Amino acid sequence: MAHIELDEKKINRLKSLARQVAEQVQEMIADYSTVSVERAVLRLYGVDGVDGDGTPLVNRLVELLQAKEMLSAGISRYFALAMLTSGRDAQTTALQLVNGDIEFAEQGRFPPEEISAKEQDLALSAVAALDATRQRKAEKQKRYPLGPQPWKYVIVATGNIYEDRTQARAVARSGADIIAVIRSTAQSLLDYIPYGATTEGFGGTFATQENFRIMRAALDEECAATGRYLRLVNYASGLCMAEIAVCAALEDLDMLLNDSMYGILFRDINIKRTFVDQHFSRLICGRAKIIINTGEDNYLTTSDAVENAHTVTASQLINEALGRFSLLTDDLLGLGHAFEIDPTMKNGFLYELAHAQLTRQLFPEAPLKYMPPTKYKSTDIFFSHCQDTMFNLASIATNQGIHLAGMLTEAIHTPLMHDRYQSISAINYVFDTARDLGSEIEFKKDGIVAGRARQVMAETEAFLEEVRVEGLMQAIAAGKFAGIKRREEGGKGLDGVFKKAPNYSNPILARLEKEGVING
């Protein structure tokens, strides 16, 4: 393994600072829940489908409870009581509630113990569903082994799930390990999950449970055909983080973009809303063994990659610490970073190596998500292809985990079938021809690369110290991440946040938090 000499004590100091920053956020999270968390509970209890207007039943139910000003106790208990009253399954009960055949009530003819028991039953089978997806995936991965890291990650984004399926199959045959279906523009701002198979989207395809299922089924066929396990990715960041995690778990997805910081900075989602959603969402991911991906790479599209490299590192450390509070293990932390230095900079590649190697050494067990050049991509596709080749080399030399395929047409359009082919062929070539380059490299002790890595560490420490003192919310408000300012009381989705009442009940959350990490 390539190696830069770094001071262990300094690394520990960084981790401890990040933990203190995360602690402050976690304290806030404990006091609140959101409409999206409650809808996620209902989904795990077995409620699905939409009403005549296409509104998901889970949204209708949460709104009904909200109208009665009863949501602060959580929906779990009321829904359990409704099920006892209807004597039917979750879906039928939901329909009866929506149709007004029965109502959410404080107290029915059932004693509190019986309601609690019903809640516990529901939570038990919800968690069993999360266990089942984990086991199904493990089974498949035994039969179809995973390729070596860096795993080749390719996006499809036609807007039409059936067209996406064709594109995904094509790229699976070319050697991709991971297929991501990019979401339609602005889906992250929808406060509900659309329903069913969809064929129209802008810049991407809607994330729906049915679309997840269609794509997973196609990839399962490709696993059988290629003998390799193919991972499926989608995006949870946004207003429905927790619910998308549920749909992803139920349909055996392997990875989710799952990062509040991205939502706050790049989609203007309210800070409180998304941190609360993120916690539940990540607990679900942990139990279902879904690798999360974080979006630090994006910071370098709005701020300079050299000047602000330390903000990426700091955010990764904070995300790791927050991930720990949500019980994510190292193997599930797809922390993001990127190859975004201005290509005209002298020795820019050495700086890229330093950043990539530093990230590798700070998080040795994490499947790091490495993003190709995007911001300085040329519309001259031939030059753009060269830029990607240098990125491929940096990735294999520093042994990254999840390698996002750069596209020669990045600065023009979402990828065409042959763009992906070009990209994968170049990656295959570089990864094969330089497979063990990393283990041959020792960076010169006082060379440019090692010096740069230590400089970024020092800047990260100073930065984290500032963030710790003022708090993460203040730091975000001051525009310290990505040069974008967001206020605690601003952004989308704040109206869906509520303070938990003393009798708040969410037995899935409680169980996941209590039972901890489950392997096997």
Place this chain on the structure above:
Amino acid sequence: MAKEMIKPYGDTLNDGMVQLAFTLPVAGGPRAKKAAELYVAKLNFTDIAVSFSREIADGFTYFVVYAKALPELDYSTVQATEARVTKLDFYRINELIKTHINRPLVVVGASIGSDAHTVGIDAIMNMKGYNQDYGLERYPQIEAINMGAQVGCEELVARAVEVSADALLVSQTVTQKDVHLANFTELIELLEAEKIRDRFLLVAGGPRISNDLAVELGYDAGFGPGTVPSQVASYMVTTLLRRKGVTGFVD
């Protein structure tokens, strides 16, 4: 005007040399290669050489082709517009506003619709600017209000009216399925419906925007890739001054 016939150039004038790359929805093999050749012939090329072909997915074959183009074009008939810009520098722009408009120029900018891309509009408006060229916020004589991204047309118009803006700067980056055209048009229609179109100088911008396109959509000007803030500021000042009848401001 004398005709000026042109053709693509490879290594000899008028050889017509062109490189093409595309995919056909057919399985690979000699028949696929032949199909690529015949298809390119239909496009009016000769001397077609399919230099590379490969089945890149079940039933899809990718080709790289070299061929010679037949048609010629009379270059003397070609016209394209660029926003009429008399390039002025930072100091001159501020001075012109101060002496001829007598109050700061009010400019409101946004990336409209669901478009979340801000880097383009920021490059023009933010203090820091772009490519060593100061952004509009840095101009003492310009009051630059950058509303950011994901801004609805109503929101933008309301703000523009509220602050009595002189100019609106509108950015669009996502162009898939022509969503940018729809958004640009929505704004124009809204302004026309409220009968306030003529109150503002309307400037469009983005990676796929040309002045021609912007003018066709009803904007006053459009700016594409590589635009620097002083270009936009020069355009705004000179246009507004011309409209006021002030001329002779170029030294």
